Amino acid sequence: xxxxxxxxxxxxxxxxxxxxxxxxxxxxxxxxxxxxxxxxxxxxxxxxxxxxxxxxxxxxxxxxxxxxxxxxxxxxxxxxxxxxxxxxxxxxxxxxxxxxxxxxxxxxxxxxxxxxxxxxxxxxxxxxxxxxxxxxxxxxxxxxxxx
Amino acid sequence: xxxxxxxxxxxxxxxxxxxxxxxxxxxxxxxxxxxxxxxxxxxxxxxxxxxxxxxxxxxxxxxxxxxxxxxxxxxxxxxxxxxxxxxxxxxxxxxxxxxxxxxxxxxxxxxxxxxxxxxxxxxxxxxxxxxxxxxxxxxxxxxxxxx
DNA sequence: CAACTTATTGCAACCAATTGCAATAAGGCT
DNA sequence: AGCCTTATTGCAATTGGTTGCAATAAGTTG
Ligand SMILES: [Mn+2]
Ligand SMILES: [Mn+2]
Ligand SMILES: [Zn+2]
Ligand SMILES: [Zn+2]
Numbered sequence: 001x002x003x004x005x006x007x008x009x010x011x012x013x014x015x016x017x018x019x020x021x022x023x024x025x026x027x028x029x030x031x032x033x034x035x036x037x038x039x040x041x042x043x044x045x046x047x048x049x050x051x052x053x054x055x056x057x058x059x060x061x062x063x064x065x066x067x068x069x070x071x072x073x074x075x076x077x078x079x080x081x082x083x084x085x086x087x088x089x090x091x092x093x094x095x096x097x098x099x100x101x102x103x104x105x106x107x108x109x110x111x112x113x114x115x116x117x118x119x120x121x122x123x124x125x126x127x128x129x130x131x132x133x134x135x136x137x138x139x140x141x142x143x144x145x146x147x
Numbered sequence: 148x149x150x151x152x153x154x155x156x157x158x159x160x161x162x163x164x165x166x167x168x169x170x171x172x173x174x175x176x177x178x179x180x181x182x183x184x185x186x187x188x189x190x191x192x193x194x195x196x197x198x199x200x201x202x203x204x205x206x207x208x209x210x211x212x213x214x215x216x217x218x219x220x221x222x223x224x225x226x227x228x229x230x231x232x233x234x235x236x237x238x239x240x241x242x243x244x245x246x247x248x249x250x251x252x253x254x255x256x257x258x259x260x261x262x263x264x265x266x267x268x269x270x271x272x273x274x275x276x277x278x279x280x281x282x283x284x285x286x287x288x289x290x291x292x293x294x
Numbered sequence: 295c296a297a298c299t300t301a302t303t304g305c306a307a308c309c310a311a312t313t314g315c316a317a318t319a320a321g322g323c324t
Numbered sequence: 325a326g327c328c329t330t331a332t333t334g335c336a337a338t339t340g341g342t343t344g345c346a347a348t349a350a351g352t353t354g
Contacts, residue, residue, distance in 0.1 A: 167332065168331080204333060
């Protein structure tokens with residue numbers, strides 16, 4: 001268990017935010033998801049536990065958790081996807097042909113991070129970068145994009 | 148003039164697509180924009196030339212031009228931004244604190260592109276990558292995200 | 295534990311974007 | 325130039341997500 005509930009609570013309180021049952025449920029839904037989840041999937045999971053929670057709260061809370069950097073967001077094909085901010089960072093290679101999403105090692109981008117840091121004095125978020133392109137199967141020829 | 152209209156036409160025709168006044172106007176609107184533009188800005192510009200053109204066509208055509216790789220898309224802060232696919236590729240550093248968007252040289256990512264190509268047999272789109280993070284001004288402390 | 299402040303929520307109105315469908319028109323072929 | 329096929333468009337309905345606002349309740353203070 002990398003991020004105990006107490007950690008979550010103190011992290012919120014230290015910045016004047018509050019710990020609510022809604023936030024706990026939404027955080028848990030993302031935490032216990034197998035992989036990246038859509039807002040709709042989060043809503044479904046949360047709704048099962050407590051049908052009174054509104055969609056607006058789902059969207060607002062997912063945004064909020066992103067800003068808190070407790071979850072990561074990924075936009076692809078007109079859809080947002082969320083994932084718990086894991087202990088070990090990773091990046092993604094997203095194929096615009098078939099949509100397949102491969103994980104890749106974080107150290108791969110370290111060189112870029114360092115150069116940008118020095119050259120532009122800009123700190124890249126190096127915990128969850130998505131790079132788009134074509135996978136080995138799709139690069140044969142100009143396939144139509146999945147979405 | 149890097150991409151003459153005739154080039155545009157043949158590119159469409161060669162794949163069974165058609166050249167319409169709508170597509171030309173939308174393409175021009177993106178081409179002549181100073182920088183990245185939103186669908187709404189494109190709509191405004193096009194609407195000035197021809198008020199009959201619907202919003203649906205704007206959205207559909209921007210998607211279409213992306214798939215044709217004639218324009219580039221960038222998603223940030225819940226908004227899509229479009230830009231002409233220029234002769235010379237470039238990347239962006241987008242600050243999640245203040246929203247400032249810096250251009251950076253394309254060769255910066257070449258190492259990553261090469262490694263990923265070899266290791267994952269995955270071809271990264273290296274003409275327009277956006278990397279998110281914090282600019283020199285915003286990395287002082289935990290500032291609230293702009294959006 | 296009661297009173298208080300204000301962050302957070304649910305609701306409903308709202309807005310941007312997508313979609314089904316029938317009308318239109320681009321481009322190919324005589 | 326006229327005819328034909330079907331890609332593309334405009335329209336209207338719909339969806340998915342956002343926002344203003346009043347009600348609620350988390351956390352603080354005494
Ligand atoms: Mn991930
Ligand atoms: Mn750009
Ligand atoms: Zn693929
Ligand atoms: Zn900044």
